Amino acid sequence: MLSLEFIRKNPDVVRRAAELKGEPAPVDEILEVDQKWRAHQHKAEEIKAQQNDLSKEFARTRDEALKTRLREMAETAKTELALADAVKRELDDLLLRVPNIFHESVPIGETEAENVVIREWGTKPDLGFPPRTHYDLGEALGIMDFERAVKIAGSRFAFLVGDGARLERALVQLMLDVHTREHGYTELWAPMLVNSAAMTGTANLPKFADMLFKVEDRDLWLIPTAEVPVTNFHREEILDADRLPLKYVSYSPSWRTEAGAAGKDTRGFIRMHQFSKVELVKVTTAETSLDEFEKLTADAEDILQRLGLHYQAMAMCTGDMGFAQYKKYDLNAWAPGLDRYLEVSSCSTFNDFQAMRANIRYRAGRGTPPRFAHTINGSGLALPRTIDAIIETYQRSDGMVAVPEVLKPYMGGVELIGAR
RNA sequence: GGGGAGGUGGCUGAGUGGCCGAAAGCACCCGCCUGCUAAGCGGGUAGGGGGUGUAAAGCUCCCUCGAGGGUUCGAAUCCCUCCCUUCCCGCCA
16 A cells, blocks of 8 residues: 555645556545544544653552543544544545556556566467467367366366376476576465455555455455465565565465456466466565566566567556556467457565565664565466467467477476377 | 463563562664674563543653453452463363
C-alpha cells in the first residue's frame, strides 16, 4: 500500500496514477477519514495521558474521591479509544484499496494495444508446412488429455500424459537448475495454501478475492502464484541491508478462478485453473530495485533463449499494468500453431507497496531507522504456455515434436516425442 | 484428537499488580586504554503512532511483552477465547 503520509502529502500524484491505471482510489475519503481519525486519536491520547498521571497520584494518596473520578475517566478513555480504533480500521481498509503509483518510465495508455515492445529475441520460425496447434498435436500424440480432466475436475483443467508430463518435469528441472546454479537464487518449497494476511501482503486481498480459490471454513486460500508465500517469507522482519538483495526461486502449482475470463482461451493448454510455474522473487533496497528488476527479467528471458523460443519483451502501459505494480514487463513467446504470442512470464516491481503491506523492512546501517524493502517478482517461467510454444515451435511435418537440446538431459533419453 | 509446559527486545533470558518498554548476559555501535590484536573501562542500541517543528533534529504524549476480549484507579504479571511452539499419549502418510 501507499503510506498515509505519502497520500497526505501527494494526493494529486495518487489520484493521477489511479486514473491512468483505470483504478478507483478513495483519496478524498481517506483524507477525510484521516482528519477524523487524528482528532479522535488526539483526544483519546489526552484523556489517557491524564488518566495515567492521576493513576500514579492515586497510588500515593489512595484518595477515594480520586478513585471514583478515575473510574469514570477509564470509561471515557475506553469509549474514545474504541471510537478512534473504529475510524482507524476504516482508514486502514481504505488504504488497502489504493492502487500503487507507477514509475515515470511506464508508458501511458489504456489498453494492451498501448503496451510497448522493448525487445525481441529470435524470429518467427518458418516451419515449411502449416503448423498445428499444441492441443491438436498434444491430443494426437497422447500427451495432453482435456476430456478426461473435464470429467474429474471440469473445464480449464488438463492431464499431461507420459512424455507430456515428463516434458513439464524436465522444464521445471531446467529452470530450477539454471536459476539456482547460474543466477544465484535460493530455492524455496513453499506452502501452497496461505492465510488472509499473506494474501493481503502481496495485494491479492482484499481486492481480488474472486480470483482466488478459498478453502471452506478455514482462513486458507490456494495460492494463485508462489509469489504469495515467497514474498511473505520475510513478513514482519527487519533485514540487514548487507544481506540484500534476497533472491528466491520457487516451483509451485498455481490456482486461479479466472473470473472475468469467461469464453477466453477456452481451447487448449493456455488459461487453466491449475498450472505449474517457477517463480522468481527478490527482496531488495530502494536504491537497487529498478536495476534488480531488469536483471530478474533477464533471468527469465535467459530460459526462453536457452529453449530457443522466439519472444517479445513488452513494457506494460499504465492501463494494462494492474493495481499493485510499479512497473511491469511481460514476456510473450511465439506459438506458431496458434499464430500468436503467449504470455509466459510477467515480471513486476512493486516499489515498497507489497513490503508495506507485509511489513518487510531493512536497516541500511547501525542506528538508522528501518525502511520498507522493495519487492520484485516474475515468472521464470509459467509452464503450460512454455510447453505450448515448445510443441508448436519444435513440431515436425510428421506430427512428432523434437525435444529442445537443453531439455534432452532431463528427458531420460527421449529426443523425439511421438516416436515409439 | 487428549493431557502437560510455554510464547518477553537482534539473540539468550529474568520479571506474578504501580518503582517495568522491561534486569542480566550475548551481539553490535561510539569513546577511553593499548606498539597491534585480544582483554579491560565508560556510554549507547526495540517498534509503531499522535502533537509540535518549513524539513531534519529535538521536545512531548499514546500504544505495543503471541492475538483479541475481560477484571482493576492501574496488567508483561490475574481471568476468558483463539493462534502458535514444544513434550507425552493416540492416530496416520
